[in-house]
Amino acid sequence: MEKVTGRGRFATHLGVVLASAGSAVGLGNIWRFPTVVGDNGGAAFILVYLGFVLFLALPVMVCEFLMGRSSRSNTVGAWKKLAPGSPLVAVGYLGVLAGVLILSFYSVIAGWTLDYTYLSLTCRLSGEQNFSEVFSSFVSNPWKPLVFLSLFLLLTHWIVVRGVERGIEKYSKLMMPLLLLIIVVLVVCSANMPGAEEGLTFLLRPDFSKVTRSVVLNAMGQAFFSLSVGIGCLTTYSSYFNRSTRLVSSALSVCMIDTVVAVMSGFIIFPAVFSVQGVSVDAGPGLVFITLPYVFNMTFSAVPVLGYIFSGLFYLLLVLAALTSSISMHEISTAFLADTYHMKRRHAACIVTAVCLVLGIACSLSFGPWKAYTLCGMGVFDWFDYLSAKLCMPIGALFISIFVGWIMPQQEVRDQLTNWGALPVRLYSLFRFLARWVAPLGVAIVFINELFG
Numbered sequence: 001m002e003k004v005t006g007r008g009r010f011a012t013h014l015g016v017v018l019a020s021a022g023s024a025v026g027l028g029n030i031w032r033f034p035t036v037v038g039d040n041g042g043a044a045f046i047l048v049y050l051g052f053v054l055f056l057a058l059p060v061m062v063c064e065f066l067m068g069r070s071s072r073s074n075t076v077g078a079w080k081k082l083a084p085g086s087p088l089v090a091v092g093y094l095g096v097l098a099g100v101l102i103l104s105f106y107s108v109i110a111g112w113t114l115d116y117t118y119l120s121l122t123c124r125l126s127g128e129q130n131f132s133e134v135f136s137s138f139v140s141n142p143w144k145p146l147v148f149l150s151l152f153l154l155l156t157h158w159i160v161v162r163g164v165e166r167g168i169e170k171y172s173k174l175m176m177p178l179l180l181l182i183i184v185v186l187v188v189c190s191a192n193m194p195g196a197e198e199g200l201t202f203l204l205r206p207d208f209s210k211v212t213r214s215v216v217l218n219a220m221g222q223a224f225f226s227l228s229v230g231i232g233c234l235t236t237y238s239s240y241f242n243r244s245t246r247l248v249s250s251a252l253s254v255c256m257i258d259t260v261v262a263v264m265s266g267f268i269i270f271p272a273v274f275s276v277q278g279v280s281v282d283a284g285p286g287l288v289f290i291t292l293p294y295v296f297n298m299t300f301s302a303v304p305v306l307g308y309i310f311s312g313l314f315y316l317l318l319v320l321a322a323l324t325s326s327i328s329m330h331e332i333s334t335a336f337l338a339d340t341y342h343m344k345r346r347h348a349a350c351i352v353t354a355v356c357l358v359l360g361i362a363c364s365l366s367f368g369p370w371k372a373y374t375l376c377g378m379g380v381f382d383w384f385d386y387l388s389a390k391l392c393m394p395i396g397a398l399f400i401s402i403f404v405g406w407i408m409p410q411q412e413v414r415d416q417l418t419n420w421g422a423l424p425v426r427l428y429s430l431f432r433f434l435a436r437w438v439a440p441l442g443v444a445i446v447f448i449n450e451l452f453g
Contacts, residue, residue, distance in 0.1 A: 160349050
Protein backbone atom coordinates (compact mmCIF):
# COMPACT_ATOMS: atom_id res chain seq x y z
CA MET A 1 0.00 0.00 0.00
CA GLU A 2 1.23 3.44 -0.93
CA LYS A 3 3.01 5.62 1.62
CA VAL A 4 2.62 9.36 1.81
CA THR A 5 5.82 10.65 3.33
CA GLY A 6 5.35 12.89 6.33
CA ARG A 7 1.57 13.02 6.03
CA GLY A 8 -1.33 10.95 7.26
CA ARG A 9 -3.71 9.04 5.02
CA PHE A 10 -7.06 7.33 5.20
CA ALA A 11 -6.69 3.61 5.80
CA THR A 12 -9.94 2.39 4.20
CA HIS A 13 -12.35 3.33 1.44
CA LEU A 14 -15.15 3.49 4.04
CA GLY A 15 -13.10 6.05 5.93
CA VAL A 16 -12.69 8.11 2.75
CA VAL A 17 -16.42 8.16 2.04
CA LEU A 18 -17.60 8.76 5.63
CA ALA A 19 -15.03 11.48 6.36
CA SER A 20 -15.77 13.27 3.06
CA ALA A 21 -19.51 12.86 3.60
CA GLY A 22 -19.10 14.18 7.12
CA SER A 23 -17.45 17.26 5.67
CA ALA A 24 -20.48 17.83 3.46
CA VAL A 25 -23.18 16.83 5.95
CA GLY A 26 -23.68 19.68 8.37
CA LEU A 27 -26.22 21.94 9.99
CA GLY A 28 -27.23 23.14 6.53
CA ASN A 29 -28.63 19.72 5.66
CA ILE A 30 -30.79 19.47 8.77
CA TRP A 31 -31.48 23.12 9.46
CA ARG A 32 -31.35 25.03 6.16
CA PHE A 33 -32.48 22.39 3.67
CA PRO A 34 -35.97 21.77 5.14
CA THR A 35 -36.42 25.51 5.55
CA VAL A 36 -35.49 26.17 1.91
CA VAL A 37 -37.75 23.29 0.78
CA GLY A 38 -40.61 24.72 2.81
CA ASP A 39 -40.04 28.17 1.34
CA ASN A 40 -39.86 26.89 -2.25
CA GLY A 41 -42.80 24.57 -2.62
CA GLY A 42 -41.69 21.14 -1.41
CA ALA A 43 -41.05 18.11 -3.65
CA ALA A 44 -40.60 19.99 -6.94
CA PHE A 45 -37.73 21.93 -5.38
CA ILE A 46 -36.07 18.67 -4.29
CA LEU A 47 -36.12 17.28 -7.84
CA VAL A 48 -34.55 20.45 -9.23
CA TYR A 49 -32.01 20.37 -6.40
CA LEU A 50 -30.99 16.78 -7.23
CA GLY A 51 -30.26 17.79 -10.82
CA PHE A 52 -27.92 20.55 -9.69
CA VAL A 53 -26.18 18.22 -7.23
CA LEU A 54 -25.29 15.87 -10.10
CA PHE A 55 -24.37 18.42 -12.75
CA LEU A 56 -22.99 21.33 -10.71
CA ALA A 57 -21.76 20.31 -7.26
CA LEU A 58 -20.50 16.82 -8.14
CA PRO A 59 -18.08 17.97 -10.91
CA VAL A 60 -16.58 20.62 -8.60
CA MET A 61 -16.16 18.00 -5.87
CA VAL A 62 -14.33 15.69 -8.28
CA CYS A 63 -12.14 18.63 -9.31
CA GLU A 64 -11.16 19.15 -5.69
CA PHE A 65 -10.47 15.44 -5.26
CA LEU A 66 -8.25 15.56 -8.37
CA MET A 67 -6.22 18.48 -7.10
CA GLY A 68 -5.78 17.04 -3.62
CA ARG A 69 -4.64 13.56 -4.61
CA SER A 70 -2.50 14.83 -7.47
CA SER A 71 -0.63 17.30 -5.26
CA ARG A 72 -0.60 15.35 -1.98
CA SER A 73 -0.81 18.66 -0.18
CA ASN A 74 -3.07 21.08 1.66
CA THR A 75 -5.19 23.53 -0.29
CA VAL A 76 -2.43 26.17 -0.57
CA GLY A 77 0.25 23.59 -1.29
CA ALA A 78 -1.94 22.08 -3.99
CA TRP A 79 -2.01 25.33 -5.92
CA LYS A 80 1.72 25.88 -5.39
CA LYS A 81 2.53 22.44 -6.80
CA LEU A 82 0.00 22.36 -9.63
CA ALA A 83 0.21 26.03 -10.66
CA PRO A 84 3.69 27.16 -9.50
CA GLY A 85 4.30 30.88 -9.69
CA SER A 86 0.69 31.54 -10.64
CA PRO A 87 -1.55 34.07 -8.89
CA LEU A 88 -4.01 31.19 -8.56
CA VAL A 89 -2.19 30.32 -5.33
CA ALA A 90 -4.30 33.09 -3.81
CA VAL A 91 -7.31 30.78 -4.21
CA GLY A 92 -5.68 28.39 -1.74
CA TYR A 93 -5.16 31.14 0.81
CA LEU A 94 -8.78 32.18 0.28
CA GLY A 95 -9.79 28.63 1.22
CA VAL A 96 -7.77 28.78 4.45
CA LEU A 97 -9.40 32.11 5.31
CA ALA A 98 -12.86 30.71 4.57
CA GLY A 99 -12.20 27.67 6.76
CA VAL A 100 -11.27 29.88 9.72
CA LEU A 101 -14.26 32.19 9.23
CA ILE A 102 -16.73 29.33 8.84
CA LEU A 103 -15.40 27.40 11.83
CA SER A 104 -15.59 30.56 13.95
CA PHE A 105 -19.25 31.42 13.32
CA TYR A 106 -20.32 27.81 12.75
CA SER A 107 -19.11 26.89 16.24
CA VAL A 108 -21.42 29.54 17.68
CA ILE A 109 -24.48 27.82 16.20
CA ALA A 110 -23.08 24.42 17.14
CA GLY A 111 -22.77 25.70 20.69
CA TRP A 112 -26.47 26.57 20.63
CA THR A 113 -27.28 22.98 19.61
CA LEU A 114 -25.14 21.69 22.49
CA ASP A 115 -27.11 23.83 24.93
CA TYR A 116 -30.46 22.71 23.52
CA THR A 117 -29.35 19.07 23.70
CA TYR A 118 -28.57 19.61 27.38
CA LEU A 119 -31.87 21.41 28.01
CA SER A 120 -33.83 18.66 26.27
CA LEU A 121 -32.16 15.73 27.98
CA THR A 122 -32.52 17.40 31.39
CA CYS A 123 -36.26 18.08 30.75
CA ARG A 124 -35.86 21.87 30.82
CA LEU A 125 -37.64 22.68 27.55
CA SER A 126 -41.18 22.58 28.88
CA GLY A 127 -44.33 23.51 27.01
CA GLU A 128 -45.10 26.28 29.48
CA GLN A 129 -42.17 28.38 28.25
CA ASN A 130 -42.12 31.07 25.60
CA PHE A 131 -39.50 29.50 23.32
CA SER A 132 -38.87 32.72 21.45
CA GLU A 133 -37.91 34.41 24.71
CA VAL A 134 -35.83 31.40 25.79
CA PHE A 135 -33.82 31.52 22.59
CA SER A 136 -33.40 35.30 22.55
CA SER A 137 -32.32 35.31 26.19
CA PHE A 138 -29.75 32.59 25.56
CA VAL A 139 -28.07 34.01 22.44
CA SER A 140 -27.91 37.53 23.93
CA ASN A 141 -26.38 36.28 27.20
CA PRO A 142 -22.81 37.64 27.45
CA TRP A 143 -21.21 34.42 28.75
CA LYS A 144 -23.41 31.32 28.50
CA PRO A 145 -23.11 30.84 24.70
CA LEU A 146 -19.35 31.26 25.07
CA VAL A 147 -19.20 28.21 27.34
CA PHE A 148 -20.89 26.00 24.77
CA LEU A 149 -18.89 27.56 21.92
CA SER A 150 -15.68 26.68 23.77
CA LEU A 151 -16.84 23.13 24.52
CA PHE A 152 -17.65 22.51 20.88
CA LEU A 153 -14.34 23.89 19.62
CA LEU A 154 -12.41 21.83 22.17
CA LEU A 155 -14.24 18.70 21.05
CA THR A 156 -13.35 19.47 17.43
CA HIS A 157 -9.75 20.14 18.44
CA TRP A 158 -9.51 16.85 20.36
CA ILE A 159 -10.46 14.85 17.25
CA VAL A 160 -8.31 16.80 14.77
CA VAL A 161 -5.16 16.67 16.92
CA ARG A 162 -5.30 12.86 16.93
CA GLY A 163 -4.48 12.78 13.23
CA VAL A 164 -6.01 11.53 10.00
CA GLU A 165 -6.45 7.82 10.67
CA ARG A 166 -6.78 7.80 14.48
CA GLY A 167 -8.77 11.02 14.61
CA ILE A 168 -10.72 12.12 11.53
CA GLU A 169 -11.26 8.65 10.02
CA LYS A 170 -11.91 6.83 13.31
CA TYR A 171 -14.49 9.28 14.59
CA SER A 172 -16.13 9.73 11.19
CA LYS A 173 -16.73 5.98 11.19
CA LEU A 174 -18.34 6.35 14.61
CA MET A 175 -20.31 9.56 14.17
CA MET A 176 -21.72 9.13 10.68
CA PRO A 177 -23.44 5.76 11.37
CA LEU A 178 -24.73 7.17 14.68
CA LEU A 179 -26.05 10.23 12.85
CA LEU A 180 -27.82 8.04 10.29
CA LEU A 181 -29.27 5.81 13.05
CA ILE A 182 -30.69 8.82 14.89
CA ILE A 183 -32.21 10.08 11.64
CA VAL A 184 -33.95 6.74 11.04
CA VAL A 185 -35.33 6.66 14.60
CA LEU A 186 -36.60 10.25 14.34
CA VAL A 187 -38.14 9.65 10.90
CA VAL A 188 -40.10 6.68 12.23
CA CYS A 189 -41.31 8.67 15.25
CA SER A 190 -42.17 11.73 13.17
CA ALA A 191 -44.09 9.71 10.56
CA ASN A 192 -46.35 8.38 13.32
CA MET A 193 -47.35 11.81 14.62
CA PRO A 194 -51.00 12.82 14.14
CA GLY A 195 -51.43 14.74 10.89
CA ALA A 196 -48.04 13.58 9.57
CA GLU A 197 -49.60 12.56 6.24
CA GLU A 198 -49.99 16.20 5.21
CA GLY A 199 -46.31 16.85 5.84
CA LEU A 200 -45.26 13.77 3.89
CA THR A 201 -47.51 14.77 0.99
CA PHE A 202 -45.95 18.23 0.93
CA LEU A 203 -42.51 16.67 0.78
CA LEU A 204 -43.22 13.89 -1.73
CA ARG A 205 -45.81 15.24 -4.19
CA PRO A 206 -44.17 17.64 -6.66
CA ASP A 207 -46.06 20.71 -7.85
CA PHE A 208 -44.14 21.99 -10.84
CA SER A 209 -46.34 25.07 -11.09
CA LYS A 210 -44.31 26.39 -8.14
CA VAL A 211 -40.99 26.04 -9.99
CA THR A 212 -40.10 29.64 -10.74
CA ARG A 213 -36.82 31.33 -11.61
CA SER A 214 -36.32 32.04 -7.91
CA VAL A 215 -36.87 28.39 -6.98
CA VAL A 216 -34.34 27.24 -9.59
CA LEU A 217 -31.73 29.71 -8.35
CA ASN A 218 -32.35 28.68 -4.74
CA ALA A 219 -31.99 25.01 -5.67
CA MET A 220 -28.74 25.76 -7.47
CA GLY A 221 -27.36 27.66 -4.50
CA GLN A 222 -28.45 24.98 -2.02
CA ALA A 223 -26.82 22.21 -4.08
CA PHE A 224 -23.59 24.19 -4.22
CA PHE A 225 -23.38 25.20 -0.57
CA SER A 226 -24.66 21.90 0.83
CA LEU A 227 -21.57 19.97 -0.31
CA SER A 228 -18.98 22.43 1.04
CA VAL A 229 -17.14 22.71 -2.28
CA GLY A 230 -14.76 25.50 -3.16
CA ILE A 231 -12.97 26.14 0.13
CA GLY A 232 -10.36 23.41 0.13
CA CYS A 233 -11.59 20.96 2.77
CA LEU A 234 -12.18 18.32 0.09
CA THR A 235 -8.81 19.12 -1.50
CA THR A 236 -7.19 18.63 1.90
CA TYR A 237 -9.05 15.39 2.61
CA SER A 238 -8.27 13.96 -0.83
CA SER A 239 -4.57 14.58 -0.26
CA TYR A 240 -4.89 11.68 2.20
CA PHE A 241 -6.47 9.34 -0.39
CA ASN A 242 -4.70 6.22 -1.64
CA ARG A 243 -3.98 5.61 -5.33
CA SER A 244 -6.71 2.97 -5.31
CA THR A 245 -9.44 5.39 -4.22
CA ARG A 246 -12.01 5.84 -6.98
CA LEU A 247 -12.57 9.57 -7.16
CA VAL A 248 -15.84 9.67 -9.11
CA SER A 249 -17.54 6.84 -7.22
CA SER A 250 -16.37 8.32 -3.90
CA ALA A 251 -17.82 11.70 -4.89
CA LEU A 252 -21.09 10.04 -5.91
CA SER A 253 -21.25 8.27 -2.54
CA VAL A 254 -20.66 11.56 -0.72
CA CYS A 255 -23.39 13.30 -2.73
CA MET A 256 -25.78 10.43 -2.08
CA ILE A 257 -25.21 10.45 1.68
CA ASP A 258 -25.44 14.23 1.84
CA THR A 259 -28.71 14.24 -0.12
CA VAL A 260 -30.22 11.36 1.88
CA VAL A 261 -29.49 13.18 5.14
CA ALA A 262 -31.01 16.40 3.81
CA VAL A 263 -34.17 14.73 2.49
CA MET A 264 -34.58 12.53 5.57
CA SER A 265 -34.35 15.67 7.69
CA GLY A 266 -37.42 16.83 5.80
CA PHE A 267 -39.10 13.56 6.78
CA ILE A 268 -38.39 14.48 10.41
CA ILE A 269 -39.37 18.13 10.35
CA PHE A 270 -42.37 18.37 8.00
CA PRO A 271 -44.57 15.68 9.59
CA ALA A 272 -43.77 17.20 12.98
CA VAL A 273 -44.59 20.74 11.87
CA PHE A 274 -47.78 19.74 10.05
CA SER A 275 -48.95 17.85 13.13
CA VAL A 276 -49.50 21.17 14.97
CA GLN A 277 -51.98 23.77 13.74
CA GLY A 278 -50.75 27.25 12.89
CA VAL A 279 -47.06 26.42 12.47
CA SER A 280 -45.31 27.46 9.25
CA VAL A 281 -42.89 25.22 7.34
CA ASP A 282 -40.88 28.23 6.15
CA ALA A 283 -40.22 29.71 9.58
CA GLY A 284 -36.53 30.24 8.81
CA PRO A 285 -33.73 29.66 11.34
CA GLY A 286 -36.20 30.09 14.18
CA LEU A 287 -37.72 26.81 13.04
CA VAL A 288 -35.04 24.83 14.87
CA PHE A 289 -34.74 26.72 18.13
CA ILE A 290 -38.19 28.26 18.55
CA THR A 291 -40.79 26.44 16.46
CA LEU A 292 -39.63 22.84 16.88
CA PRO A 293 -39.40 22.88 20.71
CA TYR A 294 -43.00 24.10 20.70
CA VAL A 295 -43.99 21.38 18.21
CA PHE A 296 -42.29 18.63 20.23
CA ASN A 297 -43.99 19.74 23.43
CA MET A 298 -47.43 20.06 21.86
CA THR A 299 -47.19 16.72 20.05
CA PHE A 300 -46.11 14.81 23.14
CA SER A 301 -48.11 16.82 25.69
CA ALA A 302 -49.80 13.66 26.99
CA VAL A 303 -46.42 12.02 27.71
CA PRO A 304 -43.90 14.89 28.18
CA VAL A 305 -40.93 12.58 28.66
CA LEU A 306 -41.31 11.40 25.04
CA GLY A 307 -41.08 15.00 23.92
CA TYR A 308 -37.84 15.45 25.85
CA ILE A 309 -36.39 12.27 24.35
CA PHE A 310 -37.45 13.21 20.79
CA SER A 311 -36.08 16.75 21.07
CA GLY A 312 -32.91 15.51 22.77
CA LEU A 313 -32.23 13.09 19.90
CA PHE A 314 -32.96 15.82 17.36
CA TYR A 315 -30.50 18.28 18.90
CA LEU A 316 -27.91 15.53 19.34
CA LEU A 317 -28.32 14.92 15.60
CA LEU A 318 -27.52 18.59 15.00
CA VAL A 319 -24.44 18.37 17.22
CA LEU A 320 -23.11 15.36 15.30
CA ALA A 321 -23.77 17.01 11.94
CA ALA A 322 -22.02 20.19 13.09
CA LEU A 323 -19.05 18.24 14.45
CA THR A 324 -18.40 16.24 11.27
CA SER A 325 -18.29 19.49 9.31
CA SER A 326 -16.26 21.48 11.84
CA ILE A 327 -13.54 18.82 11.79
CA SER A 328 -13.04 19.36 8.06
CA MET A 329 -13.00 23.15 8.46
CA HIS A 330 -10.39 22.84 11.19
CA GLU A 331 -8.29 20.45 9.11
CA ILE A 332 -7.95 22.99 6.26
CA SER A 333 -5.87 25.35 8.40
CA THR A 334 -4.24 22.66 10.53
CA ALA A 335 -2.89 20.88 7.45
CA PHE A 336 -1.79 24.20 5.94
CA LEU A 337 0.21 25.19 9.04
CA ALA A 338 1.66 21.71 9.58
CA ASP A 339 2.74 21.31 5.94
CA THR A 340 3.94 24.86 5.28
CA TYR A 341 5.78 25.56 8.53
CA HIS A 342 6.72 21.94 9.36
CA MET A 343 4.86 22.11 12.65
CA LYS A 344 3.75 19.21 14.75
CA ARG A 345 0.05 18.59 14.22
CA ARG A 346 -0.86 19.38 17.82
CA HIS A 347 0.88 22.76 17.65
CA ALA A 348 -0.83 23.68 14.39
CA ALA A 349 -4.21 22.55 15.75
CA CYS A 350 -3.72 24.63 18.91
CA ILE A 351 -3.11 27.78 16.84
CA VAL A 352 -6.22 27.15 14.73
CA THR A 353 -8.39 26.44 17.78
CA ALA A 354 -7.14 29.55 19.59
CA VAL A 355 -7.74 31.84 16.60
CA CYS A 356 -11.22 30.42 15.97
CA LEU A 357 -12.10 30.71 19.66
CA VAL A 358 -11.24 34.41 19.69
CA LEU A 359 -13.13 35.05 16.45
CA GLY A 360 -16.02 32.85 17.60
CA ILE A 361 -16.34 34.88 20.80
CA ALA A 362 -16.63 38.03 18.66
CA CYS A 363 -19.33 36.32 16.54
CA SER A 364 -21.25 35.22 19.63
CA LEU A 365 -21.10 38.64 21.27
CA SER A 366 -22.55 40.19 18.11
CA PHE A 367 -25.90 38.71 19.24
CA GLY A 368 -25.58 40.28 22.70
CA PRO A 369 -23.35 43.05 24.09
CA TRP A 370 -21.87 43.87 20.67
CA LYS A 371 -25.18 43.82 18.81
CA ALA A 372 -25.08 47.57 18.24
CA TYR A 373 -21.69 47.42 16.53
CA THR A 374 -22.39 46.87 12.84
CA LEU A 375 -20.86 47.66 9.46
CA CYS A 376 -23.27 48.17 6.58
CA GLY A 377 -26.00 46.82 8.84
CA MET A 378 -24.19 43.54 9.61
CA GLY A 379 -22.53 42.36 12.80
CA VAL A 380 -19.42 40.19 13.09
CA PHE A 381 -21.36 36.92 12.73
CA ASP A 382 -23.16 38.11 9.59
CA TRP A 383 -19.96 39.44 8.04
CA PHE A 384 -18.16 36.13 8.53
CA ASP A 385 -21.09 34.30 6.96
CA TYR A 386 -21.23 36.77 4.07
CA LEU A 387 -17.49 36.68 3.30
CA SER A 388 -17.22 32.89 3.39
CA ALA A 389 -20.50 31.87 1.73
CA LYS A 390 -20.99 34.65 -0.80
CA LEU A 391 -17.36 35.36 -1.74
CA CYS A 392 -14.78 32.73 -0.73
CA MET A 393 -16.77 29.58 -1.61
CA PRO A 394 -18.02 30.57 -5.08
CA ILE A 395 -14.73 32.22 -6.08
CA GLY A 396 -12.82 29.11 -4.98
CA ALA A 397 -15.19 26.73 -6.78
CA LEU A 398 -15.09 28.84 -9.94
CA PHE A 399 -11.29 28.82 -10.21
CA ILE A 400 -11.02 25.15 -9.18
CA SER A 401 -13.34 24.05 -11.98
CA ILE A 402 -11.69 26.34 -14.54
CA PHE A 403 -8.21 25.16 -13.53
CA VAL A 404 -9.01 21.44 -13.73
CA GLY A 405 -11.12 21.82 -16.87
CA TRP A 406 -8.84 24.11 -18.85
CA ILE A 407 -5.34 24.48 -17.35
CA MET A 408 -4.35 21.30 -15.52
CA PRO A 409 -2.63 18.81 -17.91
CA GLN A 410 -5.43 16.63 -19.22
CA GLN A 411 -3.31 13.49 -19.08
CA GLU A 412 -3.01 14.01 -15.33
CA VAL A 413 -6.75 14.56 -15.11
CA ARG A 414 -7.39 11.37 -17.09
CA ASP A 415 -4.89 9.41 -14.95
CA GLN A 416 -6.52 10.56 -11.72
CA LEU A 417 -10.05 9.79 -12.94
CA THR A 418 -9.11 6.33 -14.21
CA ASN A 419 -6.63 5.46 -11.42
CA TRP A 420 -3.83 5.36 -14.00
CA GLY A 421 -5.74 3.20 -16.46
CA ALA A 422 -7.23 0.76 -13.97
CA LEU A 423 -10.76 2.13 -14.48
CA PRO A 424 -12.81 2.70 -17.67
CA VAL A 425 -12.43 6.09 -19.36
CA ARG A 426 -16.02 6.39 -20.61
CA LEU A 427 -16.91 9.13 -18.11
CA TYR A 428 -13.87 11.26 -18.87
CA SER A 429 -15.45 13.20 -21.75
CA LEU A 430 -18.61 13.90 -19.74
CA PHE A 431 -16.57 15.08 -16.75
CA ARG A 432 -14.40 17.29 -18.95
CA PHE A 433 -17.49 18.93 -20.46
CA LEU A 434 -19.05 19.50 -17.02
CA ALA A 435 -15.81 20.85 -15.54
CA ARG A 436 -15.12 23.14 -18.49
CA TRP A 437 -18.55 24.54 -19.19
CA VAL A 438 -21.39 23.56 -16.84
CA ALA A 439 -19.69 23.93 -13.46
CA PRO A 440 -18.06 27.35 -14.10
CA LEU A 441 -21.29 28.73 -15.57
CA GLY A 442 -23.39 27.34 -12.72
CA VAL A 443 -21.02 28.64 -10.04
CA ALA A 444 -20.92 32.06 -11.72
CA ILE A 445 -24.73 32.19 -11.66
CA VAL A 446 -24.75 31.23 -7.96
CA PHE A 447 -22.11 33.87 -7.25
CA ILE A 448 -24.02 36.65 -9.00
CA ASN A 449 -27.34 35.61 -7.49
CA GLU A 450 -25.90 35.49 -3.96
CA LEU A 451 -24.35 38.93 -4.34
CA PHE A 452 -27.11 40.75 -6.20
CA GLY A 453 -30.17 38.48 -6.11
